[in-house]
Amino acid sequence: MSAPAYTADEIMTVTAARQLVNGAVCFVGIGLPSAACNLARMTHAPELVLIYESGTVGTRPKVLPLSIGDGELAETATCVVPLPEIFAHYLQRGRVDVGFLGAAQIDRFGNLNSTVIGDYARPSVRLPGAGGAPEIATYAREVLIIMKQTPRSFAPRLDFRTSCGYLEGSGARAASGSPGAGPRAVITDFGVLRPHPRTEELELVALYPGISVDAARAATGWPLKIAAHVEWLPAPEAAELAVLRELEVATREAHARPIRITLRN
Amino acid sequence: MQLLPLNEAIATHVQDGDSVALEGFTHLIPFAAGHEIIRLRRRKLHLIRMTPDLIYDQLIGMGCAARLTFSWGGNPGVGSLHRLRDAVERQWPQPLALSEFTHAELALAYQAGASGMSCGLMPYHADTDLARLPGSKLRTVRCPFTERLLTAVPAINPDVTILHAQQIDAEGNVLIRGIIGAAKEAALAARRVLVTVEEQVERLNADLNAVVLPAWLITAASVVPGGAYPSYAQGYYPRDNRFYLAWDAIARDRTAFTAWMERHVLGVRDHAALLRALGVAA
Numbered sequence: 120m121s122a123p124a125y126t127a128d129e130i131m132t133v134t135a136a137r138q139l140v141n142g143a144v145c146f147v148g149i150g151l152p153s154a155a156c157n158l159a160r161m162t163h164a165p166e167l168v169l170i171y172e173s174g175t176v177g178t179r180p181k182v183l184p185l186s187i188g189d190g191e192l193a194e195t196a197t198c199v200v201p202l203p204e205i206f207a208h209y210l211q212r213g214r215v216d217v218g219f220l221g222a223a224q225i226d227r228f229g230n231l232n233s234t235v236i237g238d239y240a241r242p243s244v245r246l247p248g249a250g251g252a253p254e255i256a257t258y259a260r261e262v263l264i265i266m267k268q269t270p271r272s273f274a275p276r277l278d279f280r281t282s283c284g285y286l287e288g289s290g291a292r293a294a295s296g297s298p299g300a301g302p303r304a305v306i307t308d309f310g311v312l313r314p315h316p317r318t319e320e321l322e323l324v325a326l327y328p329g330i331s332v333d334a335a336r337a338a339t340g341w342p343l344k345i346a347a348h349v350e351w352l353p354a355p356e357a358a359e360l361a362v363l364r365e366l367e368v369a370t371r372e373a374h375a376r377p378i379r380i381t382l383r384n
Numbered sequence: 385m386q387l388l389p390l391n392e393a394i395a396t397h398v399q400d401g402d403s404v405a406l407e408g409f410t411h412l413i414p415f416a417a418g419h420e421i422i423r424l425r426r427r428k429l430h431l432i433r434m435t436p437d438l439i440y441d442q443l444i445g446m447g448c449a450a451r452l453t454f455s456w457g458g459n460p461g462v463g464s465l466h467r468l469r470d471a472v473e474r475q476w477p478q479p480l481a482l483s484e485f486t487h488a489e490l491a492l493a494y495q496a497g498a499s500g501m502s503c504g505l506m507p508y509h510a511d512t513d514l515a516r517l518p519g520s521k522l523r524t525v526r527c528p529f530t531e532r533l534l535t536a537v538p539a540i541n542p543d544v545t546i547l548h549a550q551q552i553d554a555e556g557n558v559l560i561r562g563i564i565g566a567a568k569e570a571a572l573a574a575r576r577v578l579v580t581v582e583e584q585v586e587r588l589n590a591d592l593n594a595v596v597l598p599a600w601l602i603t604a605a606s607v608v609p610g611g612a613y614p615s616y617a618q619g620y621y622p623r624d625n626r627f628y629l630a631w632d633a634i635a636r637d638r639t640a641f642t643a644w645m646e647r648h649v650l651g652v653r654d655h656a657a658l659l660r661a662l663g664v665a666a
Contacts, residue, residue: 149460149461150461172487173409173410173411173563173565174409174563174564174565175563184461185460185461185462185623185625185628185629186410186460186461186623186625186628187409187410187460187461188409188410188411188460188563188565189410189622189623189625190411190562190563190616190618190622190623192563193411193562193563193618194618199562199563199564201564201565201566201568201569202409202434202487202491202564202565202566203491203492203494203495203566203569206487206488206491207488207491207492207506210488211488211506211507234484234513234514239513239517240518241473242472242473243473244469244473245457245464245468245469245472245473246458247456247457247458247464247465248454248455248456248457248458248484249455249456249484249485249486249487249514250435250455250456250486250487251456251486251487251488252486253486253488253512253514254486254487254488257509257510279513280512280513281512281513281514282512283509283510283512286510292510295509295510296509296510296533297509297510298509373625374625374626374629375626376622376626377626378613378614378621378622378624378626378627378664379621379664379665379666380609380610380613380620380621380659380664380665381609381665381666382609382610382656382659382665382666
């Protein structure tokens with residue numbers, strides 16, 4: 120078999136983009152989620168509404184932002200609202216269809232840790248923390264998670280629960296009164312996991328070309344459940360890869376541009 | 385409102401042990417003011433900021449902070465704030481107590497502080513470990529009308545809030561344009577408000593619904609062109625993403641960090657000198 124003509128990041132981004140329906144309102148995070156949302160907007164979903172937590176609503180960036188609040192996001196937005204408003208009036212009020220999340224650790228019920236590895240008081244790794252993730256996990260009508268799959272990141276037990284997925288599963292989330300439906304899919308560098316309809320435990324439902332079930336199992340820190348029928352996900356199309364790569368070249372150029380400031384006073 | 389040179393504004397209004405919020409969400413981060421706090425060697429500050437960003441990495445690494453209240457402490461799109469991590473993981477250069485919230489909670493805490501409320505309310509759903517942290521000040525209460533569970537977040541009222549903005553007019557009114565974060569709420573919650581601005585103009589050509597802080601709400605203001613660099617000021621200069629990427633290697637190592645700060649912050653007179661030394665301004 121010849122070497123794949125795409126990277127792991129590329130097939131993850133393309134797979135995530137394909138989950139997005141035209142017209143959906145997406146709460147976007149930095150990195151792969153931002154690439155996936157803009158790829159979808161530039162290909163099959165031109166009317167996707169992108170909201171970044173910096174308060175930029177309906178933004179259409181030409182290059183990917185490095186931070187959640189680059190000027191490019193404000194300049195190309197329908198409107199820019201204050202931060203208390205984006206969280207209260209848009210997210211908490213239930214106006215977001217899809218929220219994207221990543222984390223350092225995920226458990227079998229899609230709960231996430233982005234706070235610490237190790238003990239909270241004496242952590243071995245202090246991670247950035249919650250940010251907007253707990254509220255995105257709670258209020259977005261559905262959540263898509265993008266993370267690389269390793270036995271450490273797909274952990275039998277979280278060191279810290281920052282954001283809620285399905286809690287302990289089997290309806291625990293719905294019973295807690297969380298308005299959103301929870302993680303609909305976890306897109307990894309092996310394939311896609313989805314919650315079992317009854318137990319809500321994540322199970323492997325699809326694989327990328329050339330990836331085996333055993334490889335996905337070996338990259339999971341708990342005994343991974345496998346769906347009765349595991350689908351093969353299609354490889355990225357040439358047109359998708361072309362748009363994504365062009366976007367990334369433009370982004371790298373923009374981020375490397377030197378800044379000049381005029382001292383007027 | 386007093387128009388003061390920046391070093392005088394900080395020397396007069398930021399004291400050891402103060403709670404200080406330098407706000408601005410990615411945009412308009414008051415770097416020049418933060419550097420002046422470092423030059424004045426202020427100590428035991430309680431730093432408050434939704435996203436600590438590089439400026440708090442620098443203040444923490446230079447030993448200015450005893451406590452940090454925050455909601456997301458990373459270098460956006462790059463990785464860790466290494467000085468923040470070193471303080472939390474290895475207590476260098478000194479221990480740092482943390483009070484952490486979510487973005488929505490911290491925004492609400494500023495709003496409550498700005499409104500003279502003792503707390504802000506939001507719907508309660510499933511518990512996370514954040515609510516169970518020792519010293520967590522989140523509480524649940526019942527709505528008196530619907531019996532729904534609500535989370536109460538205590539108000540934040542900083543001793544000083546410091547913002548960077550685009551313009552100040554002849555009367556001392558300040559215009560903020562672009563991504564605003566919780567800057568307005570943080571300012572209105574504070575006991576004292578310091579502002580740095582890109583330029584002074586005769587009149588603000590502000591739209592009726594623009595974000596304008598009236599002069600009488602501001603304790604002191606300073607004209608500091610480029611005062612948000614390496615963050616940005618919409619309409620003046622973009623974010624220096626190259627600098628944010630390069631900071632990762634500088635901050636990773638204690639010696640490299642200290643040398644950089646001594647040369648570029650302690651070793652220069654003011655922000656204009658720093659911008660010239662970095663080749664950003666002529």
